[in-house]
Amino acid sequence: MTTVGLSAWGAYVPRLRLQRKAVTAANAWIAPNLAGKSKGERAMANWDEDALTMAVEAARDALGPDDDRSHVDAVYFASTTAPFADRLNAGVVSAALALERSASSADITGSQRAGLTALAQALSSVKAGAARHALVTAGEHRRARAASALELDNGDAAAAFVVSGEETVADFLGHGALTADFVDHFRGSDSEFDYGWEERWIRDEGIIKLVPPAIHDALKAAGITGEQVTHFCFPSTFAGMAANLARVCGLPAASVRDNLAAMAGEAGSAHALVMLAHALEEAKAGDIILAAQFGQGAEALVFRVTERIATQRPARGVTGSLADRKEESNYLKFLFFNDLVQWDKGMRAEKDNKTALTTLYRNSDMILGLVGGRCTETGVVQFPRTRISVSPNKSTVDTQEPYRFAERKARVLTWSADYLTFAMAPPNHYGMVDFEGGGRIFMDITDVEPGDVDTGLAVRMVFRIKEVDERRGFKRYFWKATPDRSA
Amino acid sequence: MAAGIRDKVAILGMGCSKFGERWDAGPDELMVEAYLEAMGDAGIEPGQLDAAWFSTHVDEFGTGKGGTPLSMALRLPNIAVTRVENFCASGSDAFRGAVYAVAAGAADIALAVGVEKLKDTGYGGLPVGNAGTLNPQVAPNGSAPGNFAQLASAYRDKHGVSREDLKRAIAHVSVKSHANGAKNPKAHLQKAVTEEQVMNAPMIAEPLGLFDCCGVSDGAAAAIVTTPEIARSLGKQDLVTVKALQLSVSNGFESQFNAWDGSYFHTARIAAKKAYREAGVTDPRRQISMMEVHDCFSITELVTMEDLFISEEGKGWRDVLDGFYDADGGVPCQIDGGLKCFGHPIGASGLRMLYEMYLQLQGRAGPRQLANPVLGMTHNLGGGPSVNVCSVAIVGREGA
Numbered sequence: 001m002t003t004v005g006l007s008a009w010g011a012y013v014p015r016l017r018l019q020r021k022a023v024t025a026a027n028a029w030i031a032p033n034l035a036g037k038s039k040g041e042r043a044m045a046n047w048d049e050d051a052l053t054m055a056v057e058a059a060r061d062a063l064g065p066d067d068d069r070s071h072v073d074a075v076y077f078a079s080t081t082a083p084f085a086d087r088l089n090a091g092v093v094s095a096a097l098a099l100e101r102s103a104s105s106a107d108i109t110g111s112q113r114a115g116l117t118a119l120a121q122a123l124s125s126v127k128a129g130a131a132r133h134a135l136v137t138a139g140e141h142r143r144a145r146a147a148s149a150l151e152l153d154n155g156d157a158a159a160a161f162v163v164s165g166e167e168t169v170a171d172f173l174g175h176g177a178l179t180a181d182f183v184d185h186f187r188g189s190d191s192e193f194d195y196g197w198e199e200r201w202i203r204d205e206g207i208i209k210l211v212p213p214a215i216h217d218a219l220k221a222a223g224i225t226g227e228q229v230t231h232f233c234f235p236s237t238f239a240g241m242a243a244n245l246a247r248v249c250g251l252p253a254a255s256v257r258d259n260l261a262a263m264a265g266e267a268g269s270a271h272a273l274v275m276l277a278h279a280l281e282e283a284k285a286g287d288i289i290l291a292a293q294f295g296q297g298a299e300a301l302v303f304r305v306t307e308r309i310a311t312q313r314p315a316r317g318v319t320g321s322l323a324d325r326k327e328e329s330n331y332l333k334f335l336f337f338n339d340l341v342q343w344d345k346g347m348r349a350e351k352d353n354k355t356a357l358t359t360l361y362r363n364s365d366m367i368l369g370l371v372g373g374r375c376t377e378t379g380v381v382q383f384p385r386t387r388i389s390v391s392p393n394k395s396t397v398d399t400q401e402p403y404r405f406a407e408r409k410a411r412v413l414t415w416s417a418d419y420l421t422f423a424m425a426p427p428n429h430y431g432m433v434d435f436e437g438g439g440r441i442f443m444d445i446t447d448v449e450p451g452d453v454d455t456g457l458a459v460r461m462v463f464r465i466k467e468v469d470e471r472r473g474f475k476r477y478f479w480k481a482t483p484d485r486s487a
Numbered sequence: 488m489a490a491g492i493r494d495k496v497a498i499l500g501m502g503c504s505k506f507g508e509r510w511d512a513g514p515d516e517l518m519v520e521a522y523l524e525a526m527g528d529a530g531i532e533p534g535q536l537d538a539a540w541f542s543t544h545v546d547e548f549g550t551g552k553g554g555t556p557l558s559m560a561l562r563l564p565n566i567a568v569t570r571v572e573n574f575c576a577s578g579s580d581a582f583r584g585a586v587y588a589v590a591a592g593a594a595d596i597a598l599a600v601g602v603e604k605l606k607d608t609g610y611g612g613l614p615v616g617n618a619g620t621l622n623p624q625v626a627p628n629g630s631a632p633g634n635f636a637q638l639a640s641a642y643r644d645k646h647g648v649s650r651e652d653l654k655r656a657i658a659h660v661s662v663k664s665h666a667n668g669a670k671n672p673k674a675h676l677q678k679a680v681t682e683e684q685v686m687n688a689p690m691i692a693e694p695l696g697l698f699d700c701c702g703v704s705d706g707a708a709a710a711i712v713t714t715p716e717i718a719r720s721l722g723k724q725d726l727v728t729v730k731a732l733q734l735s736v737s738n739g740f741e742s743q744f745n746a747w748d749g750s751y752f753h754t755a756r757i758a759a760k761k762a763y764r765e766a767g768v769t770d771p772r773r774q775i776s777m778m779e780v781h782d783c784f785s786i787t788e789l790v791t792m793e794d795l796f797i798s799e800e801g802k803g804w805r806d807v808l809d810g811f812y813d814a815d816g817g818v819p820c821q822i823d824g825g826l827k828c829f830g831h832p833i834g835a836s837g838l839r840m841l842y843e844m845y846l847q848l849q850g851r852a853g854p855r856q857l858a859n860p861v862l863g864m865t866h867n868l869g870g871g872p873s874v875n876v877c878s879v880a881i882v883g884r885e886g887a
Contacts, residue, residue: 347610356620367624382743384625390743414641414749414872417693418633420612427693430627431637432742432749432873440745442873444627450693455644466624478625 004126005168005303007133009277010061010314012054012158013264013321015447017041020152022329027147034149042265043155044328045141047337047424048446048464051079051270052089053477054158055139056096056463061314062135062160065407069097072162074131075105078118078138080269082107083475085189092477093137095368096463098404104131112295114138114269115159120301122163123172134163140268143338145193153237155265159273159318169312170280170289170303173224176217178297182206203238208248211298215249215290218300222288226250229302230287233257233275235266236294251290263322269295276303278318285309315486324485337424348422353469355476365402370461370479372439373400381438403439405461406479410435412457417450429453433481446480458484491765494885495590497718497726499711500529503842506706506829507675514543514550514604515560517707521835522561522600525709529596530721536711537594538567542581542601543834544574548614549604550834557600574869575783576734577601578708578837579878583732585712595717601839602707603832612703613833632692632700634871635784639694641749642790646801654694656804657785658685661698661827663813664782668824670854675704675830699785704830708838710845715885727848730766730862730881733758742873754877755794755866762879763796768862772797775818775881776860777847779840781868782825791866792820795879814855822847822855837867837878844882861887 021038028035045054055077063069077090084092090105108118115138122134139158144150163172184206185196196202211234219226232255234242242256257279259266267274272293279289283305292300316324328334335341365371366384373385377399380391385403389396415431429445431453445453446464459481466478502524504517512520526533541557543550550556554568573580578601585597608614613631617623643653662682668674680698688696718726735754741747759771768774775797782788792803797818798811806812812820821827823843826836844863846852862883869876 347608348612348615351615352617353623355624359620360624363621363624380744382739384743386739390739392740392744392746414637416629416633416636416640416695418629418636418691419689419693420632420691421628421630422615423628427690428628428633430629430633431640434745438745440743442627442742443625455640467628476624 002127002165003168003171004123004163004165005171006161007164007167007169008062008162008312008314009280009317010058010063010160011274011277011316011318011321012057012061013043013318014045014049014054014156015324015326016044016046016328017325018044018331018334019327019329022331023152026331031147034147034152037149037152040262041327042152043157044334045156045337046447048480049141049156050083050465050475051081051139051141051158052083052092053463053465054141054156055079055137055160056093058139058158058160059093059097059135059137061316062162063097064315067404067407070100071133072099072135073103074122074125074134075099075103076108076118076122076134076136078108078114078136078269079140080109080112080114081141082109092368095364096477098365098369098371098406112269113272113293113299115271115273116291116293116299116301119161119163119273120175120177120299123175126163126165132164136161136163138270138273140270142268143193146335146340150194153266155267157264157267157274158270159277161273167308168306169308170305173302173304174218174221176214176221176300178210178214180210180297182210182296199238203241207236207241207294208244211245211292211294212249214298214300215292218290218302222302224288224302227252228288229255229290231255231257231279231283231289233272233279233289233291234293235259235271235275237261237266274318280305280309281313281317281319283309346422353467353476354472355469355474367478369404370406371402371404374403375399376401383439383441405435405439405441408435408437409484410459410461410481412445412453412455412459412481413440415445415453415455417453433459444480445482447482452483460484492586492590492732493730493766494715494728496586496712496729497715497885498845498882499531499596499713499718499721499723500525501710501842501845502528503673503708503839504706505673506704506832506839508606509705510606512705514556514602517604517705518557518560518600518602521707521709525711529711531596531711533564535596536563536566536598537596538588539563539598539600540569540571540581540584542571542577543603544572544577545603545605545614545833547616548608550602573876575781575831575833576837576867576869576876576878577834578839579865579867579880580734580837582710582838582841582880583734583878585710586729586732589712589714596711596713598709598711599838600707600709601835601837603834604705605703605832606705630692632695632784635787636692636695637749638790638872639786642786645748645750648804650694653804654686655682656807657699657789658682659807660782660785660788661685664821664825664827667814667822667855668828671824671828674824674828675702676824676828695784695786701783701826702828702830704832706829706832706835706839708835708842710838710841725849726885727845727882728885730883731762731879733762733765733879734876736876737870737874749872751790752794752868752872752875752877754875755791755868755879758877758879759795762881766862766881768881771795772818774862775864776862777822777844777857778818778820778864778866779823779825779843780820780866782821782827783831787868788820795864795866819857822857837865840865840867841880841882848882848884
């Protein structure tokens with residue numbers, strides 16, 4: 001039997017961390033019952049981040065900085081908060097990562113266990129030989145009503161894995177699943193927010209009865225016993241839930257992993273993958289990892305960590321993501337970013353952001369992939385790629401080959417912080433960015449505050465929302481510069 | 488090399504509307520205001536006009552496309568009207584069209600009119616809009632001040648000037664222009680300001696504060712040009728002639744090639760060199776009597792002093808602080824108040840600059856009159872530091 005497993009992983013947690021006490025203090029007058037949830041912080045997407053952009057960042061972390069990604073032949077994007085209900089979100093991921101067009105792709109959605117479902121699908125596909133290197137990336141950006149418990153429990157994040165039969169850091173041992181139309185919560189196709197049922201019922205009739213059979217089947221398929229599990233990844237916002245499950249399933253109490261509630265919150269359908277990635281970052285060869293998640297039944301996957309774990313790590317991972325944080329105590333900013341208040345954007349925001357889909361498609365490698373050109377005669381690198389080279393010394397014609405900028409390091413040549421233009425996070429910073437190896441782009445700079453940017457600042461590229469067309473429900477994506485805080 | 492335009496064309500008449508928040512006037516009324524003054528100054532009848540060039544920039548809020556808005560407003564006798572749009576340098580390009588038509592012998596007398604009605608948008612600052620379908624998908628979300636403010640960051644870095652020193656220098660740019668504008672009844676802003684006011688004004692785009700930005704206003708300006716011979720035959724003496732008209736347009740060198748450092752205008756240097764050659768100017772710091780430059784923002788004016796080779800590179804900020812460009816300085820700049828005080832009705836500004844040069848050369852500038860000017864230079868820039876069109880024109884006394 002072919003051995004398949006995880007050959008790489010990556011993660012992304014947005015830098016902003018909303019302080020829960022800021023939320024509960026602001027809502028104490030209306031929701032004093034939430035005071036008990038005041039501890040810690042939750043990851044908060046910037047206004048220009050969503051499930052898709054975070055999933056792209058996690059995937060980049062997993063794939064590494066190499067421009068050659070031609071080995072990836074399948075893409076799975078999992079989320080219950082994908083920006084598009086009808087436009088292949090995995091297709092945007094694929095374009096942003098400049099993957100081969102021959103790669104298959106699918107969106108996996110519809111339940112909180114969608115992340116693990118996507119991973120199980122990818123494992124099956126590689127095992128069956130339908131794909132050799134499948135990318136699974138899950139991102140979640142759940143919106144919740146103001147003053148709700150969910151608002152405090154949620155956290156925005158993403159995780160990604162490469163599934164393959166080669167160079168695995170964790171071998172896949174077994175899978176178990178259970179499907180039951182147990183509606184702990186739901187969100188109708190036309191609804192903005194979740195509607196949930198009583199916690200005690202979900203806990204006692206749902207999770208504790210529906211998850212163990214899936215775990216049991218996964219362990220059985222893996223040919224191991226519960227006591228052998230070293231890392232048990234099970235997301236739940238209910239106190240002690242994972243420990244209860246561990247007891248019921250015969251897993252060691254010490255295997256229960258921190259669900260990161262205190263420092264990130266729960267990233268919905270991406271969270272089991274976030275916890276799995278985090279487990280890999282702390283695992284040693286031979287460890288057994290069990291990852292399960294609840295959602296209209298459950299999904300459970302078992303892995304054994306290989307010797308490669310000692311040498312193969314993502315540049316950032318969950319650990320690096322959690323360390324790169326900025327405390328945010330402005331609850332109103334969170335509400336604005338999540339479109340939870342009607343606010344006065346001013347007339348400058350009335351600019352029509354209708355996107356010419358023809359133009360987008362014609363230039364998709366430039367816009368979504370940040371692909372420019374390199375002259376094969378002079379070596380001059382430029383953005384965008386054009387028929388006539390920009391070189392003032394030699395305007396060669398039709399000599400440019402595609403050249404990828406997304407993973408290049410860069411520095412700020414000129415900049416300003418603009419208080420006049422409409423911006424969701426004013427002042428809007430932007431400037432001329434010069435790339436190592438040549439080329440420059442006049443572009444937005446994100447995740448910064450006054451004082452953060454100066455000439456010479458080392459920056460890296462991030463895939464972000466460029467504009468939101470509220471009238472038509474479309475989102476534009478492009479790349480922005482952000483301080484390279486590892487530099 | 489082409490012989491150039493020097494002394495081939497004379498200005499027969501000019502006009503300029505009152506600039507400002509012209510709640511009372513639409514674009515038609517503004518055009519008529521400038522046109523009637525120019526026609527009165529020229530002393531000709533509409534039937535003597537052979538062709539017209541019409542500059543206006545903003546389609547969505549402004550005057551309209553094509554040549555018809557001008558022809559309809561002025562009731563021109565069904566002559567050729569060409570609409571010119573070249574960003575903020577549109578006015579200068581309209582003038583260029585009219586001058587070239589006369590120089591070519593295609594027209595005996597030609598008209599150039601520029602207009603912009605900006606104050607019908609409902610908010611301050613320039614109208615926001617999209618430039619095509621690709622640009623908005625990749626270009627940064629910015630404004631004109633944010634775009635031009637980029638210069639300051641690069642200038643500080645390149646020349647080792649502190650933020651404080653540069654902020655004070657660009658503040659003086661605005662203090663000087665306000666002092667000049669206070670003497671000009673056609674200016675939008677006619678109040679002097681102090682350096683302290685400028686330095687402490689609300690931030691618009693780091694490091695540019697409110698007073699580092701030109702006003703936003705409505706206005707129109709007009710020029711009528713002909714040959715020196717026809718001008719004399721119409722009884723004109725002490726002619727003001729065109730010495731140079733140059734336009735340099737970005738090709739991506741600044742924005743897509745890695746040689747430009749962001750601290751200056753590549754096109755302005757090219758246009759200035761060509762203009763000096765065309766006008767026979769070899770020592771601009773001494774030969775240019777006065778200038779109207781494109782001071783859309785204070786930092787733009789400061790670096791332009793170097794791009795026009797009046798100040799040495801890296802020394803412009805010291806010349807500014809030394810008062811070299813003040814009304815009583817070596818080369819008075821923005822003697823009419825500039826964009827700073829006139830505001831910037833885009834299609835009109837290039838012609839408004841020429842209007843002041845023309846008045847000064849004819850000794851008709853009233854309380855702003857400089858002593859015995861010989862050559863006046865205008866610099867009119869459209870776009871931003873990294874992608875732009877730059878016009879440099881020199882006018883002067885015939886034979887100078």
